[in-house]
Amino acid sequence: MTAHEPFSVWAPFAQDVRLRLGAEEVGMRGLAGGWWIADRVAEPGMRYGYELFDGENWSHTLPDPRSTSQPDGVHGLSEVTDPAFGWQAAWTGRPLAGQVIYELHVGTFTPEGTFDGVVEKLGYLKDLGVTAIELMPVQPFGGARNWGYDGVTWHAVHSAYGGPEGLKRLVDAAHAAGIGVILDVVYNHFGPDGNYNGMFGPYTAGGSTGWGEVVNISGPQSDEVRSFILDAVRLWLADYRIDGLRLDAVHSLDDTGAYSILEQIQEVADDVTARTGVPRTIIAESDLNDPRLITERAGGGYGLAGQWVDDIHHALHTIVSGERHAYYEDFGSLDALAKTLRGGFFFDGTYSSYRGRHHGRPIDVDTIPAHRLVTYTTTHDQTGNRASGDRPSMNLSPAQQVLKAAVIFCSPYTPMLFMGEEYGAQTPFAFFCSHTDDNLNRLTSEGRKREFARSGWDHSAVPDPAEPATFEASQLDWDFTPEQLEIHAAYTELLRLRRELGLSRADLSQLIVETGDGWLALGWEDVILVANLSESDVVAPYGGELIYSFTAPEVGPNETRLGAWDFALLRR
Template sequence: MQTSRNYRVWAPFPDDVRLRLNGTTHPLRRGEGGWWESDIGIEAGARYGFELHDAEDGWSKTLPDPRSASQPDGVHGLSEAVDTSFGWRDDAWTGRILPGSVLYELHVGTFTPAGTFRGVIDKLDYLRDLGITAIELMPVQPFGGDRNWGYDGVLWHAVHEGYGGPTGLKELIDAAHRAGIAVYLDVVYNHFGPDGNYNGMFGPYTSGGSTGWGEVVNVAGYDSDEVRAYILDAARQWFSEFHVDGLRLDAVHSLDDPSAFPLLELLVVLAQEISSTTGIPRTLIAESDLNDPKLIMERSAGGYGLDAQWVDDIHHALHALVSGETHGYYSDFGTTGALAKTLEEAFYHTQDPSSFRGRRHGRWIRRDVTPASRFVTYTTTHDQTGNRATGDRPSVNLTPEQQVLKAAVIYSSPYTPMLFMGEEFGATTPFAFFSSHTDPELNRLTSEGRKREFARLGWDADTIPEPAAPETFDASRLQWSFSVDQRRILGAYRTLLKLRREYGLSQSDLLTVEVDHGEQWVSMANGHARLVANFGDTPVEVPHGGRLIYSFTSPEVGDNSTLLDPWGFALLSR
């Protein structure tokens, strides 16, 4: 199939650019704005790359297309032209708005034994029955090697071949929509991965300085218009060609963008335009550690207008209180008071001193105008599990009662809940950090860098699995045979998510949420129910009673008080 497009590439840096197509070299003509163009039409299946020539330094390299849609031979190989048509069968799909949604974060390579999009398709019925309404895929753009979390992606318009390539992703999204499940992609626009990143040889895709993971992407510096277009066109492709329902934007605090019309706002405009044109809502969720409500404030009020952001403070408060860990960034948490504040206000640090940062941090939200659904909260994520020394999940260190207690808090809150794959049955397999860069030196530097970072945070660096070792990846695959306790936990998760729907716990008005606490307990009234929870290893009486809806243990419920077992909770009618 031949398309109406011709080969072209933005490459203002080299002196000459030629097209390498199916083993033959063709000249390109220099156009305006640093673009090089050919009169040759693109034909699906063709293998091609661009030869870059620099007269002064005397080098010549053949590289993949920065806008490649397919890399069958990996990030160092030639690009493949693809047929973008697909036999979609999701005509009945009308989309899902974020309020009321339940998200499920997963890594395609370790979610199933197959490690592919097809493997995820085989689990869609399971996810739907659990109560999931949207899956969030960790990044699926190509990376160096075969194994990676995905945050080292380098070709932002393509899909990792090992997962099933672009066609496999479309098949997953089509199947998910027919199962009533939305699909979000985690995308990384703040840095390029270190393995196979050739974009800087074409043009000024980066601007110097480091995010900690790679060079800062040039979204606001000199000659940045085409870099912005590169990102916006990738987002448009996911929404339009791939029918993606939403994007999770990685670490937006690392974007260096002081411009009057920031990239984040441009992404919002794009998402709203496509939503309006198709009638299907498109969602943008940011990851940020700034505790800045400007991200989710309406554009008319001076914000960026994003639909939601991850909120780590609720996780930190809940994790520290149940696990007892208060080192590193958990240092300000670990009390029922801290948890109560986050349940009521989303952020803990609202221009309060942060001992971990050594300064005041964050800003308060307007509870009267900020819907709770704009905060995505969780008991754990890929980061909170994988960025531990051994990648150990909370389930390895907690009892079933403690695990379900944490879930009950999250699913009884008005915020948008997200599960991390396997937590719903208390998976005991680790989710360690893994990568398989094609350059041995990169693997060595990655390993040493993680050991330094863990030492800084107080972890024992000697316990860290080698990221490049195949067994680190293999050990992180979910195991789908359940123990008796795991079946109990899975049953509790299903019940809690069912009750969340039935009792209106996803209502999004923060002013109606009532939170109070004692030294050992927390109470949260929301929707048509009240959660009372014991965060201690001794029984406690909570001054709230009612009719028992659900508990994982055996509380004694009265009209005015509830006696809770250690690490127990009760969901009561209001």
């Protein structure tokens, strides 16, 4: 709830509603469509909640589903916030093309675990070559520690991170440093702790996504639920000046209407862009391999700016790590990696052994620019959804880590780093939570162990998500070793060369992707990466002038000799 408006709430399930302001009870009158309004105007700092009458009993005081601040947590009173903020940065924004994204979790990125802690690292990120930070979800959740995907009040900001004012300070400071801000948001389920929305109205529609009940965006009275989501989108993009949103797991949205919620979200972003002149970017995470997400609306798509592409990650990870369990079973060959680098998707209507069916459809590389595909060596999911949360850098040599980065950064797609990978962090990033209900914590731990057992992991290796030690072990260690300094220098140089050599080119039809006995060539007519993705020495039939390598390959005019996990970036 923002200031200077009458208190109102959508509560079609209630027979009567009253507003609680401290010790005062204020009656509310019903309006059409299940809305209730009070003859009181919200002022900044007011603490409030709603009480619902079901025909027999009044509920206890509940937080506002549209709360913009929960200073006492998800079970406490809501707080009226003032939309005014003293913005300082003159920011013209950045489109997705040319971006380098850095995904981070506010609570574990710095020792402070706050937005202000992130502000202190903006200079470091800019020197690295990052142009946008992507914050894992910051909406309030039960307890103090959580990845953020258990959010329940979708218009508010977790108070322990710094609340609404803290997020605005971070956005303003990032913009002053020339860095954009992308916010990860979850609209496919509500978290289990502190979710009172179902007492107000039909926010969910039955069925399960695997994380929670399906959100009602297509059933009866779903118009208001869609508005709840779209108003949140506008809040982040307009009031908080967030540059873009990453939409979590859109394949879990029960979206059967003629107008997709994704298309409507993009329309809000377009409207804010038109009103402010600052680009707003919408990126989806999807397991569907459906190019409609990033196809222009004129071509029958949803017109989103980008989407995460797991297939490139899976293909690269399996070759370098040797892992082939669970959803990695279809990958592991150079041909699979080459296919993903040529067109983004490995599954483009082809058969998936893991799924037991055909999956996906091809991307039209002649019409969809390369930057719309977001690629990475790892993410919070690909690290944290391992049994112990071990990072690739905890299992790979420095040469292997930098090789993977070279493939991603020399591809034409939009690269994303996960916090700490740029120096080979040796701290895990395990799943953690601190639900206020001990039974929820127990069920979460048991569920994680069952999930990992199905994927072939030893459940004894799964740390208890609710133990504070699991969270504490996942905090980054910023005291670099000499080896980590070398990895960091390599990442910095590769990102500099990506920018200066113009490797983020849009026309995929001109991209060179070739493979041989253990080697991969990736690039363009004038500059190309040759990489050895094997333990044996190889000779790649590409030569030229050596621009950069992490080791010491033998580069000739027509061929390059590469040791195990070596690469060479060549000017031809």
